[in-house]
Amino acid sequence: MPEPFQFNVVTTYGQARAGTMKTPHGTINTPAFMPVATQGSVKGLSPEEVRIIGAPIILGNSYHLYLRPGIDLIENMGGLHSFMGWNGPILTDSGGFQVFSMGSFIRINKEGVIFRSHIDGSRHLFTPEKAVENQRRLGSDIMMCLDQCIATDKEEELIRRAMLQTHHWAARSRETYKGGNQALFGIVQGGVSRGLREESAQFITSLDFSGYAVGGLAVGESKREMYDIVSYMDQLLPKDQPRYLMGVGSPEDLVQCVARGMDQFDCALPTRVARNGAVFTPHGRVDIRSRKFQDVKGPIQEKCDCYACNHFSGAYLHHLFKAKELLGPRLATIHNLRYLQRLMEELRSHILNGTIDAYVKDFLSRYKTTNEVARLAQKKRWLELRATG
DSSP states (O other): OOOSSEEEEEEEETTEEEEEEEETTEEEEESEEEOBOTTSSOTTOOHHHHHHHTOSOEEEEHHHHHHTTOHHHHHHTTOHHHHHTOOSOEEEEOSHHHHHTTGGGEEEOSSOEEEEOTTTOOEEEEOHHHHHHHHHHHTOSEEEOOOOOOOTTSOHHHHHHHHHHHHHHHHHHHHHOOOSSOEEEEEEOOTTOHHHHHHHHHHHHHTOOSEEEEOSOSSSOOHHHHHHHHHHHHHHSOTTSOEEETTOOOHHHHHHHHTTTOOEEEOSHHHHHHHTTEEEETTEEEETTSGGGTTOOSOSSTTOOSHHHHHOOHHHHHHHHHTTOTHHHHHHHHHHHHHHHHHHHHHHHHHHHTOHHHHHHHHHHHOBOOOHHHHHHHHHHHHHHHHTO
């Protein structure tokens, strides 16, 4: 009888990999980007629209679903796939990042992490065992261990303590995990320290998970630091198992990190910026609310095959945002997610054809990134706001 979860590397070129991931709800071609459906929906879109966009897998968050509507209700409804009407693969996050981003609202003890609900202030305890059990009951195809995520600008001793806590919880998660149709991924931590990353990778891979995630990046470090660690992880993680870089979703980062050996990605960025009028193009992110779009007759991106670009002008999307019509953010979300799915398809094709180096060079020469200083300042403010409620 075949294993319910299988991963195969089809080909490699340098560090870049093209693979296939088989799950009970379908096969995923990698590299793959997972739209975020935190509370059981990709914001503003129906499951059918997400399918048409080409998303092979989505991400749900067990922290949010645990608090509302509750694991019991979703299980009684037949599991998360049935509850939200999505018949493709689902990866669920343990909720560790959401819990730890609360800062002073949490307390860690030997059992797990105690936190207060952001909805009603009620007190809860997450343990590694409970995180696995919650995800088992949700019925996701891929589950994540509970880990302790910490900003990379903290003292190295604090980052090391969080890493060791992650290791302790990973061992308990692995002991709780009984196999079956659901895969369980371990998470490597260690900030931007090569030494800590090596120590963490050695321990986590020794537990023999179905796949491995790289956590604790895209949380305040520079892009150069992130790319350096991602490239180093290629030396530390198994060659025949999937690699998931958590929380990364800007186009330039996806291109750089696919070239450095990562297979899976997720991020709320594409949908979040879309709701504020920012859309991806081959030349960088642009603001559809800008005056330069008010009389554009063509689509926001020439040769884009998304529903928004096939049916509407840039001037119309500009009007929708200025008039605060709900259709505007929906169309921008459709465009951004289709842009990333097409980007993944192109990256995979160039890996298979052995032309990935030229593709990456050409992409990065055209794509204008956001200002690094401004990006880091914005990220810091966002993390501070989450920590203070």
